[in-house]
Amino acid sequence: MMAMVSGPWPWYVAGPLIGLFVPALLLVGNKVFGVSGSLRHSCSAVIPGRLQYFRYDWKSKGVWNLLFVAGILVGGLLASHWGGPQGVAISEHTRVALAQLGIHDFSGLAPHEVFTWRALLTVRGFVSVVIGGFFVGFGTAYAGGCTSGHAISGLANLQLPSLIAVVGFFAGGLAATHFIIPLLW
Amino acid sequence: MTAPATTGTQVVSPTRRYGAFLVYFVLGVGFGIVLTKSEVLSWFRIQEMFRFQSPRMYEIIASAIAVATFSVQLIRRLGLKSASGELITIPPKPLGHGVRYAVGGTIFGLGWALTGACPGPLFALIGNGLTVMILAVGSALAGTWLYGFLRPRLPH
Numbered sequence: 001m002m003a004m005v006s007g008p009w010p011w012y013v014a015g016p017l018i019g020l021f022v023p024a025l026l027l028v029g030n031k032v033f034g035v036s037g038s039l040r041h042s043c044s045a046v047i048p049g050r051l052q053y054f055r056y057d058w059k060s061k062g063v064w065n066l067l068f069v070a071g072i073l074v075g076g077l078l079a080s081h082w083g084g085p086q087g088v089a090i091s092e093h094t095r096v097a098l099a100q101l102g103i104h105d106f107s108g109l110a111p112h113e114v115f116t117w118r119a120l121l122t123v124r125g126f127v128s129v130v131i132g133g134f135f136v137g138f139g140t141a142y143a144g145g146c147t148s149g150h151a152i153s154g155l156a157n158l159q160l161p162s163l164i165a166v167v168g169f170f171a172g173g174l175a176a177t178h179f180i181i182p183l184l185w
Numbered sequence: 186m187t188a189p190a191t192t193g194t195q196v197v198s199p200t201r202r203y204g205a206f207l208v209y210f211v212l213g214v215g216f217g218i219v220l221t222k223s224e225v226l227s228w229f230r231i232q233e234m235f236r237f238q239s240p241r242m243y244e245i246i247a248s249a250i251a252v253a254t255f256s257v258q259l260i261r262r263l264g265l266k267s268a269s270g271e272l273i274t275i276p277p278k279p280l281g282h283g284v285r286y287a288v289g290g291t292i293f294g295l296g297w298a299l300t301g302a303c304p305g306p307l308f309a310l311i312g313n314g315l316t317v318m319i320l321a322v323g324s325a326l327a328g329t330w331l332y333g334f335l336r337p338r339l340p341h
Contacts (some may be wrong), residue, residue: 071213076312172294
C-alpha cells in the first residue's frame with residue numbers, strides 16, 4: 001500500500017484510471033474530457049481582441065475546464081510531496097541515447113540540463129520550452145484537441161477526425177525526436 | 186453548461202451549481218495526481234515512447250482508451266443522464282477536409298516531443314515544481330491566440 005503512495009503506479013493501474021475521467025466528467029455534468037480547451041478559454045477571457053474564435057461566452061462554456069486545469073496543477077503539487085524515489089526508471093537504451101545527446105542528470109521528471117530558467121539561454125532550453133510550448137498551443141487549437149480530447153475522448157467516441165489527429169501527433173513526435181532534437185542539441 | 190439546467194420544471198439551485206464546480210476542481214486534482222504517479226508527464230517517458238524503447242506509455246494509453254471507449258458506449262446504450270440532469274451526448278467532430286487534424290495534429294506532436302508534455306502534464310509539471318513550464322504555458326497561450334488570428338486564412 002505504501003508503495004502505491006510513494007512509488008510510480010504500474011500501467012494497468014494508471015491507464016484505466018486515466019480512462020475513467022471520461023465517464024466521470026460525462027456523468028457529473030455532460031462534459032467532454034479535454035484539457036486544451038482551457039487555453040482557448042483563457043485567451044477568450046483575457047485577450048479576445050476582435051477574433052471570432054475567441055468571441056463566445058467563456059464563462060458558461062469554460063469555467064468547469066479552467067477549474068479542472070487548476071485542479072491538475074494542485075494535484076501535481078500534492079503528488080510531488082508524497083516523496084518516494086526520485087527519478088524516472090526509464091529503459092537503459094533510452095539512457096544511453098540521451099547521454100549521447102548530452103543528458104546526464106536523470107534525477108527529475110525532466111532533464112535539469114534543459115528545463116530550468118537558466119537553460120532558457122541555451123538553444124535546447126529555448127527550443128524545448130518556448131518553441132515547444134508554442135507548437136503545443138498552436139497545434140492543439142488547429143487540431144481542435146490534444147492527447148486527452150482526441151486520443152482519449154475522441155477515439156472513445158469512435159471519431160475518424162481524432163484518429164487522423166492522433167496519427168499526426170505521432171508523426172510530429174517522431175520527427176521531433178529523431179530529427180529536430182538530434183539536429184539542434 | 187453552467188446555466189441552470191432545467192429538467193422539466195426543476196431548476197438546479199445555485200448551491201448545486203457551485204457544488205458541481207467543486208467536483209470539477211476535485212476531479213482535476215485527481216487527474217494531476219494520476220499524471221504524476223503514472224509518470225506520463227515525464228519528458229524521459231515521452232522520449233522512451235517515441236524511441237520505442239519501452240511498452241509502458243503504449244500500455245497506459247491503450248488501456249486508457251479501452252476503458253474510456255467501453256464507458257462511453259455503455260453510457261450511450263443505457264441512455265444515461267448526467268448529475269446535472271442533461272441527457273449525455275458527445276458532439277461529433279466535423280471532418281471537413283481533414284486538413285486541420287493532420288496538420289494541426291502534426292504541429293502539436295512536434296511540440297509534445299520538444300516539451301515532453303501535452304497540455305495536462307504542463308500544468309501538473311508546474312505543480313511538481315518545474316516552474317519554467319509556466320513559460321511553456323505562456324507560449325502555448327500565444328500559439329493558441331495566433332491560431333485564432335490566422336484561423337480565417339488556414340485550410341480546415
